[in-house]
Amino acid sequence: MPITDAMPELKRELKFFPVENDNPSTLTPEQIQHFNENGYICPLDVFTDDEISIHREYFNQLMDKVLAEGGNSYSINGWHTRSGGIHDLVTDERISDYVQDLLGVDLICWGTHYFCKLPGEEKQVSWHQDASYWPLSPSKTVTVWLAIDDASVENGAMTVIPKSHLHGQIAFERSTAEEKNVLGQTVISPEEYGSAPVPFEMKAGQLSLHSDLLLHGSEPNTSDRRRCGLTMRFVPPEVKAANNWNQRAIITRGEDTSGHWVHNPRPTNE
Numbered sequence: 440m441p442i443t444d445a446m447p448e449l450k451r452e453l454k455f456f457p458v459e460n461d462n463p464s465t466l467t468p469e470q471i472q473h474f475n476e477n478g479y480i481c482p483l484d485v486f487t488d489d490e491i492s493i494h495r496e497y498f499n500q501l502m503d504k505v506l507a508e509g510g511n512s513y514s515i516n517g518w519h520t521r522s523g524g525i526h527d528l529v530t531d532e533r534i535s536d537y538v539q540d541l542l543g544v545d546l547i548c549w550g551t552h553y554f555c556k557l558p559g560e561e562k563q564v565s566w567h568q569d570a571s572y573w574p575l576s577p578s579k580t581v582t583v584w585l586a587i588d589d590a591s592v593e594n595g596a597m598t599v600i601p602k603s604h605l606h607g608q609i610a611f612e613r614s615t616a617e618e619k620n621v622l623g624q625t626v627i628s629p630e631e632y633g634s635a636p637v638p639f640e641m642k643a644g645q646l647s648l649h650s651d652l653l654l655h656g657s658e659p660n661t662s663d664r665r666r667c668g669l670t671m672r673f674v675p676p677e678v679k680a681a682n683n684w685n686q687r688a689i690i691t692r693g694e695d696t697s698g699h700w701v702h703n704p705r706p707t708n709e
């Protein structure tokens with residue numbers, strides 16, 4: 440299948456924009472150079488064991504509710520506008536400090552999604568570029584992947600192809616049923632687009648940062664340990680969204696200088 444345009448009413452500019460920041464406040468210049476050259480930074484420390492265990496307990500309660508309603512461990516998608524606990528994570532100053540060094544002083548979070556692989560689960564996340572799924576332009580989303588549980592190769596850590604973000608949009612196919620893909624697209628032969636795959640092995644409470652053009656995916660969880668991560672998607676105000684995706688935003692730092700994004704305050708009715 441050829442590359443399709445997820446955003447017919449707005450022509451998308453899909454290429455990597457290197458970060459230019461000579462005076463980072465939290466990341467080191469070497470980490471920013473690594474992001475530009477490889478498309479990611481991993482791992483970074485954020486939450487203590489005590490802090491992340493509170494966020495884990497919060498997720499456990501959300502998931503109990505979702506499972507009781509017939510959902511599954513991937514159903515908690517886009518809940519940042521209705522869930523105080525997720526709102527608190529995306530507005531955490533330590534996370535904003537990291538993201539600010541890549542995207543600037545004005546930050547918008549437009550999406551969140553828990554990817555929770557249960558012990559022994561057969562589902563995978565097939566190789567993909569986030570930007571191919573999203574009606575956004577230009578391709579400047581940085582994803583924070585926060586480890587809610589420890590992530591290792593055995594329990595299906597997210598794995599990336601370094602340098603693949605430098606190829607612009609890469610052709611993909613619709614995933615087959617046999618793949619058991621959590622999502623819907625598959626890039627064939629990812630190894631052609633960068634260096635050897637790197638698994639993001641992390642301790643709970645650590646996070647990674649990746650470009651929306653970086654090829655990544657994850658294998659089934661062959662262990663008896665759950666692997667849950669929360670993705671949080673951040674953009675600078677210049678990024679525009681189609682399909683009303685601008686309605687789901689939280690301005691997490693600074694202001695929306697474009698006036699495009701609709702800010703959702705912390706929900707009070709949880």
Ligand SMILES: O=C(O)CCC(=O)C(=O)O
Pocket residue numbers: 554564569582584595596597655656657668670
């Ligand atoms: O958590 C995973 O296994 C995949 C996450 C992912 O695909 C993403 O962050 O876009």
